[in-house]
Amino acid sequence: MAGVRVLSADSGVRERYAAGGLMGRLTFGSRPAVVVVDLQYGFTRQTYGPGFDLDDVVESTATLLAAARERGVPVWFTTIAFPEDGSGVGGTWLTKMPAMTGLLEGHHSTLIDERLDVGEGDPLVVKQTASAFAHTDLARQLAAAGVDTVLVVGATTSGCVRATVVDACAHDLPAFVVRDCVGDREAGPHDGALLDIDAKYGDVVSLERALELLRGLS
Numbered sequence: 001m002a003g004v005r006v007l008s009a010d011s012g013v014r015e016r017y018a019a020g021g022l023m024g025r026l027t028f029g030s031r032p033a034v035v036v037v038d039l040q041y042g043f044t045r046q047t048y049g050p051g052f053d054l055d056d057v058v059e060s061t062a063t064l065l066a067a068a069r070e071r072g073v074p075v076w077f078t079t080i081a082f083p084e085d086g087s088g089v090g091g092t093w094l095t096k097m098p099a100m101t102g103l104l105e106g107h108h109s110t111l112i113d114e115r116l117d118v119g120e121g122d123p124l125v126v127k128q129t130a131s132a133f134a135h136t137d138l139a140r141q142l143a144a145a146g147v148d149t150v151l152v153v154g155a156t157t158s159g160c161v162r163a164t165v166v167d168a169c170a171h172d173l174p175a176f177v178v179r180d181c182v183g184d185r186e187a188g189p190h191d192g193a194l195l196d197i198d199a200k201y202g203d204v205v206s207l208e209r210a211l212e213l214l215r216g217l218s
Contacts, residue, residue, distance in 0.1 A: 014199070017199045023198070025203060026174040026175075026202065026203045028149055029148035031146050031147055031148045032073055032147065032150065032214075032217070033073060033074045033076060033145065033149075033151070034065060034068050034073060034075045034076070035076045035132060035152050035153070035154075036061060036112075036116065037078050037152060037154030037155065038154050039054065039077075039155060040079045040080065040103075040109065040111060041109050041111055041113055044113045044155075048103075048109050049102055050097070052183075052185050054155055056180075058113055058115050058116065060178070060180040060207050062115055062116055063211075064151070064181055064207060064210055067214045070214075071214050073214060073217070074122075076125060076138065076142075078125045078126075078138075078154070078160075078164075079110050079124060081103055081104065081106075081107075081110040081127075084106075089129060093128070093130065105126075123141060125138050130163035130164075131160070131163035131164050131166070132167070133168070134163075139173075142173065148174070149173070149174045149175075149176065150173055150175050150176070151176050151178055151210055152165055152178070152202070153182055154182060155182065155184070156185065156189075156190075157177075157184040157193045157194060158190060161177065161182050161193070162193045162196070165201045168202065169200075174203075176210065177194070177198075177203070177204045177205070178206070179194060181207060
C-alpha cells in the first residue's frame with residue numbers, strides 16, 4: 001500500500017484520548033535530523049520476501065530529503081542486515097518473520113534504494129531488531145551531532161518506524177513521523193500505528209507540514 005493515507009476514522013478515539021490526557025503536542029527543535037528507516041531494496045522491491053509496494057513512500061521521502069539537504073539537515077539511514085553465520089542479535093525476530101532471513105550482510109537486499117540518492121557522508125546504521133536504537137549507536141551519533149529532534153520516515157509503520165519512535169521518546173528525543181513517507185503492508189496496522197504514535201510517543205505530520213518545518217529553520 002502507499003504511505004499517503006490520512007489517519008483513519010477512529011470513532012472518537014482521538015477525542016477520548018485527548019480528554020484522558022493523551023495527544024500532547026511536541027515542539028520541533030532547531031537542530032533536526034532525518035532518520036530513514038529501512039528503505040532498502042529488501043523492502044522496496046517486491047521480488048524480496050519482505051518487500052511490498054513502497055513507490056509512493058520512496059518518492060515522498062526523496063522530496064523530504066531534498067528539502068532537508070537544502071537546509072543542511074543531516075540524514076541517517078538504517079538497514080536490516082543479518083550476519084551469514086547467525087551471530088546477530090535478532091534470532092527471535094527472525095523466528096517471527098522468517099521472510100527476512102534473506103537480508104544478509106553484503107547482499108543487494110540490504111542496500112538503500114538508489115532513488116533516495118544516499119549522500120557520501122550520510123551515516124548508515126545496520127540493525128537486527130525493529131528499533132533503530134536497539135543494539136546500535138544511533139543515540140550516541142545523534143547526540144554527538146547535537147540533534148534535538150528527528151523526522152522519522154520509512155517502513156514499516158507498525159514495525160520498525162513505530163519501534164524507532166518509541167525508543168526516540170525513551171531517549172527524550174522528540175520524533176515527528178511524516179505520514180506520506182511511511183508505509184505498511186496493510187491499511188489496518190498502518191493506520192493503527194499512526195494513531196498510537198500520535199497519541200503517545202511522537203507527532204504525526206503531513207509531508208507539507210514537514211517541509212514547512214524545514215523551511216522555518218534559521
